[in-house]
Amino acid sequence: xxxxxxxxxxxxxxxxxxxxxxxxxxxxxxxxxxxxxxxxxxxxxxxxxxxxxxxxxxxxxxxxxxxxxxxxxxxxxxxxxxxxxxxxxxxxxxxxxxxxxxxxxxxxxxxxxxxxxxxxxxxxxxxxxxxxxxxxxxxxxxxxxxxxxxxxxxxxxxxxxxxxxxxxxxxxxxxxxxxxxxxxxxxxxxx
Numbered sequence: 001x002x003x004x005x006x007x008x009x010x011x012x013x014x015x016x017x018x019x020x021x022x023x024x025x026x027x028x029x030x031x032x033x034x035x036x037x038x039x040x041x042x043x044x045x046x047x048x049x050x051x052x053x054x055x056x057x058x059x060x061x062x063x064x065x066x067x068x069x070x071x072x073x074x075x076x077x078x079x080x081x082x083x084x085x086x087x088x089x090x091x092x093x094x095x096x097x098x099x100x101x102x103x104x105x106x107x108x109x110x111x112x113x114x115x116x117x118x119x120x121x122x123x124x125x126x127x128x129x130x131x132x133x134x135x136x137x138x139x140x141x142x143x144x145x146x147x148x149x150x151x152x153x154x155x156x157x158x159x160x161x162x163x164x165x166x167x168x169x170x171x172x173x174x175x176x177x178x179x180x181x182x183x184x185x186x187x188x189x190x191x
Contacts, residue, residue, distance in 0.1 A: 006112045019103040022058060023049045023114050024073065026086065026122070026138070026171055027095045033085045042101065044114055050178040052077045058098075061139060062064055070120060071098070076135035083127055083134040096140045119143045 021038035036049035037056050043049075056075040120175045122141040128135050133150035153159050160170035 014110070019105055019108065021049075021101045021103055021115075023099040023101055024075075025049075025099065026091075026096040027097075028085060028089055028091075030088050031085055038103075040108075042110070044101065044110065061141075066108065069145055070123065071141050072137065072139050074135065074137045077133050083129065083136065086125065086136060087127055091122045091138075094122045096120050096122055120145075151180075 016106055019162060021036050023042065023044070024035045024037075027032040032047075034049040035056075036051055037058065038049075038051055039139060041048055041051050052075040056069055058073040061072050062068040096119070098118040098120075101114040103109065104110040104111055113168055120142045123139045123141050125136060125138045153163075155170065156174050157170045160167055160173075172189075175184040
């Protein structure tokens with residue numbers, strides 16, 4: 001897919017030997033955790049994406065055949081300082097962005113800026129720690145998965161009272177939904 005890519009990035013993507021680094025950005029209240037699947041730390045502008053000491057993985061998650069609701073990625077060999085950011089606060093619902101960074105095949109230098117590849121929210125993030133290392137497995141659902149869920153609120157008086165007790169704005173909403181409205185016949189309007 002070349003949409004949104006610069007001319008040098010399109011050339012790199014079409015080449016026989018291409019290098020891509022995936023950049024993972026997890027946004028927390030205490031800071032942003034930036035990781036990469038590249039075998040070295042990647043610096044983009046003022047941001048540093050930290051490598052893991054052992055290779056990580058990114059794989060699609062599907063709950064039924066033919067559907068892809070999310071991704072799972074695992075990173076191991078992280079130093080405990082990075083894990084403290086992830087473990088310091090609840091992770092469920094946090095935004096995760098996955099970027100694709102094209103690299104020059106000869107010099108490993110970044111070609112242009114990273115391209116946003118995928119956006120989602122964290123579903124679960126178990127962390128396993130040892131004395132000197134930690135590994136994280138993150139399950140992320142696609143940002144659009146929220147659109148396929150039913151709305152938790154109904155347009156009725158019970159939900160309105162639960163949210164805003166004493167408000168009478170939806171007092172007759174249920175009755176109006178079932179009410180049969182009869183418009184005047186055209187003979188009535190002709191008089």
